[in-house]
Amino acid sequence: MPKIGQEPLRRKALVAATVDVIGEAGSLDVTVGQIAKRAGMSSALAHHYFGGKAQIFLAAMRHILAEYSEEVRLALIAAPAGQRLEALIDANFVGSCFTPAAISAWLNFYVLAQRDEDAARLLKIYQRRLHSNLKHSLKDRCKDPQEIASILAAQIDGVYLRAALSGKGMQGAAEKVRHVARALLEEKA
Amino acid sequence: MPKIGQEPLRRKALVAATVDVIGEAGSLDVTVGQIAKRAGMSSALAHHYFGGKAQIFLAAMRHILAEYSEEVRLALIAAPAGQRLEALIDANFVGSCFTPAAISAWLNFYVLAQRDEDAARLLKIYQRRLHSNLKHSLKDRCKDPQEIASILAAQIDGVYLRAALSGKGMQGAAEKVRHVARALLEEKA
Amino acid sequence: MPKIGQEPLRRKALVAATVDVIGEAGSLDVTVGQIAKRAGMSSALAHHYFGGKAQIFLAAMRHILAEYSEEVRLALIAAPAGQRLEALIDANFVGSCFTPAAISAWLNFYVLAQRDEDAARLLKIYQRRLHSNLKHSLKDRCKDPQEIASILAAQIDGVYLRAALSGKGMQGAAEKVRHVARALLEEKA
Amino acid sequence: MPKIGQEPLRRKALVAATVDVIGEAGSLDVTVGQIAKRAGMSSALAHHYFGGKAQIFLAAMRHILAEYSEEVRLALIAAPAGQRLEALIDANFVGSCFTPAAISAWLNFYVLAQRDEDAARLLKIYQRRLHSNLKHSLKDRCKDPQEIASILAAQIDGVYLRAALSGKGMQGAAEKVRHVARALLEEKA
DNA sequence: AATGAATGAGGATTCATTCAT
DNA sequence: GATGAATGAATCCTCATTCAT
Numbered sequence: 110m111p112k113i114g115q116e117p118l119r120r121k122a123l124v125a126a127t128v129d130v131i132g133e134a135g136s137l138d139v140t141v142g143q144i145a146k147r148a149g150m151s152s153a154l155a156h157h158y159f160g161g162k163a164q165i166f167l168a169a170m171r172h173i174l175a176e177y178s179e180e181v182r183l184a185l186i187a188a189p190a191g192q193r194l195e196a197l198i199d200a201n202f203v204g205s206c207f208t209p210a211a212i213s214a215w216l217n218f219y220v221l222a223q224r225d226e227d228a229a230r231l232l233k234i235y236q237r238r239l240h241s242n243l244k245h246s247l248k249d250r251c252k253d254p255q256e257i258a259s260i261l262a263a264q265i266d267g268v269y270l271r272a273a274l275s276g277k278g279m280q281g282a283a284e285k286v287r288h289v290a291r292a293l294l295e296e297k298a
Numbered sequence: 299m300p301k302i303g304q305e306p307l308r309r310k311a312l313v314a315a316t317v318d319v320i321g322e323a324g325s326l327d328v329t330v331g332q333i334a335k336r337a338g339m340s341s342a343l344a345h346h347y348f349g350g351k352a353q354i355f356l357a358a359m360r361h362i363l364a365e366y367s368e369e370v371r372l373a374l375i376a377a378p379a380g381q382r383l384e385a386l387i388d389a390n391f392v393g394s395c396f397t398p399a400a401i402s403a404w405l406n407f408y409v410l411a412q413r414d415e416d417a418a419r420l421l422k423i424y425q426r427r428l429h430s431n432l433k434h435s436l437k438d439r440c441k442d443p444q445e446i447a448s449i450l451a452a453q454i455d456g457v458y459l460r461a462a463l464s465g466k467g468m469q470g471a472a473e474k475v476r477h478v479a480r481a482l483l484e485e486k487a
Numbered sequence: 488m489p490k491i492g493q494e495p496l497r498r499k500a501l502v503a504a505t506v507d508v509i510g511e512a513g514s515l516d517v518t519v520g521q522i523a524k525r526a527g528m529s530s531a532l533a534h535h536y537f538g539g540k541a542q543i544f545l546a547a548m549r550h551i552l553a554e555y556s557e558e559v560r561l562a563l564i565a566a567p568a569g570q571r572l573e574a575l576i577d578a579n580f581v582g583s584c585f586t587p588a589a590i591s592a593w594l595n596f597y598v599l600a601q602r603d604e605d606a607a608r609l610l611k612i613y614q615r616r617l618h619s620n621l622k623h624s625l626k627d628r629c630k631d632p633q634e635i636a637s638i639l640a641a642q643i644d645g646v647y648l649r650a651a652l653s654g655k656g657m658q659g660a661a662e663k664v665r666h667v668a669r670a671l672l673e674e675k676a
Numbered sequence: 677m678p679k680i681g682q683e684p685l686r687r688k689a690l691v692a693a694t695v696d697v698i699g700e701a702g703s704l705d706v707t708v709g710q711i712a713k714r715a716g717m718s719s720a721l722a723h724h725y726f727g728g729k730a731q732i733f734l735a736a737m738r739h740i741l742a743e744y745s746e747e748v749r750l751a752l753i754a755a756p757a758g759q760r761l762e763a764l765i766d767a768n769f770v771g772s773c774f775t776p777a778a779i780s781a782w783l784n785f786y787v788l789a790q791r792d793e794d795a796a797r798l799l800k801i802y803q804r805r806l807h808s809n810l811k812h813s814l815k816d817r818c819k820d821p822q823e824i825a826s827i828l829a830a831q832i833d834g835v836y837l838r839a840a841l842s843g844k845g846m847q848g849a850a851e852k853v854r855h856v857a858r859a860l861l862e863e864k865a
Numbered sequence: 866a867a868t869g870a871a872t873g874a875g876g877a878t879t880c881a882t883t884c885a886t
Numbered sequence: 887g888a889t890g891a892a893t894g895a896a897t898c899c900t901c902a903t904t905c906a907t
Contacts, residue, residue: 540899
């Protein structure tokens with residue numbers, strides 16, 4: 110029996126290891142060797158599958174974003190029509206991709222996006238999707254969904270940042286954003 | 299007798315060069331050689347004056363924070379009594395330390411704070427000061443200054459992040475935060 | 488499958504090269520680069536296999552001591568019962584590990600032992616073993632084997648030193664120690 | 677009043693500092709900066725007076741040898757005619773230049789002599805003088821002063837080495853050499 | 866497919882030495 | 887005489903990457 114289908118397994122393992130290691134180090138200054146070791150293979154194989162360090166990182170980022178997207182998608186599906194905004198906000202602070210490890214990877218993602226074309230593109234996709242989701246869930250609930258969505262997106266990111274750096278986790282984070290949302294929607298109403 | 303009093307000059311030049319180079323690279327992955335070259339001296343001299351790479355970075359961060367603090371201090375002094383909150387918000391998006399270069403250094407500062415004791419301490423000081431300033435300026439204007447300050451601080455950071463990553467500068471950033479502030483203060487009024 | 492089993496070969500080559508290079512330089516001030524080059528590999532590989540300069544040195548010292556010990560062991564086995572002392576003395580001045588190169592390494596070993604824990608430990612082992620061997624071979628031939636062994640050990644080291652520094656090799660060295668041994672054993676007889 | 681005669685003072689201070697620092701480090705791997713600092717001046721001045729690191733070391737060695745020679749000279753003068761050998765042996769283990777610091781410098785001197793012409797010459801002078809002194813003091817007391825002197829010189833060096841490395845000082849060292857001397861002189865007498 | 870082997874390039878750091886004042 | 891300033895060269899070490907098997 111030949112070992113078949115090893116490639117996807119290996120890639121998955123490497124992606125998971127990357128998130129893991131970056132999370133632990135709190136930095137993108139991790140070596141391919143560390144990642145490969147964590148994934149239980151040689152660094153040569155990591156290169157073989159991904160082509161280079163940058164691509165490994167990118168795959169890890171893509172994974173984080175995919176998990177996040179899925180989380181959001183499910184939350185929106187499950188939410189009652191009038192509660193989409195609240196569900197969306199909550200989804201941004203709950204779920205597997207918001208573990209401390211992922212947060213660290215996420216933070217570094219922001220930095221990477223400054224230089225790296227691919228990272229910047231991925232990040233833009235995330236931002237557009239979040240903005241779009243927010244706008245949709247705000248439709249019919251306020252006069253300027255565009256602006257409110259933009260504000261709430263920033264609020265979400267800011268709360269992330271602070272939660273990530275405080276080391277105290279996401280407790281109370283969603284509530285802060287909901288608070289802002291309520292205030293903005295009550296305005297002049 | 300030797301040439302004298304070069305140390306402060308050199309240190310200043312190195313700090314400026316560090317902010318500069320980090321800003322351009324969008325990353326802390328810059329070499330002491332790059333920094334020293336930009337500052338017009340040998341890397342050996344940079345080590346001589348600062349002792350090591352970490353200390354050079356730290357001095358740069360301290361410089362950025364000092365500039366920011368000064369900006370805020372002046373804004374608060376100049377503001378009429380009832381306009382302190384607005385002045386404070388504006389001060390966070392205007393001024394010399396919010397050039398693209400400084401923003402990049404700032405972003406990387408967040409990441410560094412995850413691993414580096416000293417960076418974390420500096421960052422905490424910034425956060426406490428911002429929170430404290432916000433709270434003071436909210437006193438007498440709402441029921442829960444503590445909570446509102448916390449929300450606005452996150453909003454400020456989030457707007458930073460987005461402005462920094464969009465590459466479009468700070469246009470409209472302060473207005474977004476002011477918008478949130480207005481909404482939160484009007485609440486239940 | 489990769490080329491395999493190179494590690495022991497490389498380690499051996501590096502150890503030999505280390506002794507060689509130190510011998511030529513007459514000093515521990517040799518670079519990993521020099522050693523690696525002599526061993527026919529990159530300095531990176533030397534680090535890969537040994538972890539660092541100190542460990543390379545230590546391995547070289549261990550090698551020299553092992554060779555010496557083997558030399559002594561064989562000499563003692565081969566010696567007739569009544570001639571053990573003489574055989575032991577001779578063994579200290581004959582043999583592969585007393586080439587000029589090894590002597591130089593040996594000399595530097597003394598110096599290194601002043602600072603380096605590991606080197607000091609190794610040296611102590613050598614000294615204890617020599618002392619113990621001498622004492623055993625002196626048993627039944629004098630009243631105070633402990634003291635005589637101590638004196639002869641020092642004599643051996645001293646003759647080393649002088650032979651090493653004179654650059655004229657070990658000619659007549661063993662005979663000097665044998666001379667002392669005879670004199671000490673004849674005492675008060 | 678101009679500062680005159682500073683040069684000899686500075687040189688003396690540097691020589692003393694060199695012995696000091698080498699003794700502490702247990703190695704010749706000391707920097708000119710360390711030496712100069714210990715001597716209370718800038719490293720530039722050290723270079724100015726000595727021309728380079730090698731010459732500083734050499735001056736320190738010369739100093740140690742001079743002290744040693746003086747010690748021996750005085751001992752020989754003070755010794756009664758028939759006790760010159762014993763006085764000479766004792767002089768090799770007593771005196772200011774056999775402090776732990778000097779021993780360390782001495783040990784390193786041996787190593788340096790392997791490469792450095794000047795150091796080798798100095799060392800040879802010491803060895804010749806010791807040998808000559810021993811030979812003279814052995815004249816009329818044995819048949820082969822040349823050989824006995826050679827053996828005792830080696831014994832003295834060997835005992836040095838062991839005493840220096842044991843860290844227990846020179847206790848009992850002279851007595852060991854005297855013991856050998858007695859034995860050699862009693863031979864076949 | 867998988868990996869041990871191997872390296873070149875690069876980076877932080879140190880230090881003897883020189884120089885201008 | 888004396889020193890702060892300054893640097894080039896060298897060294898250890900790391901790491902992404904390539905290669906042969």
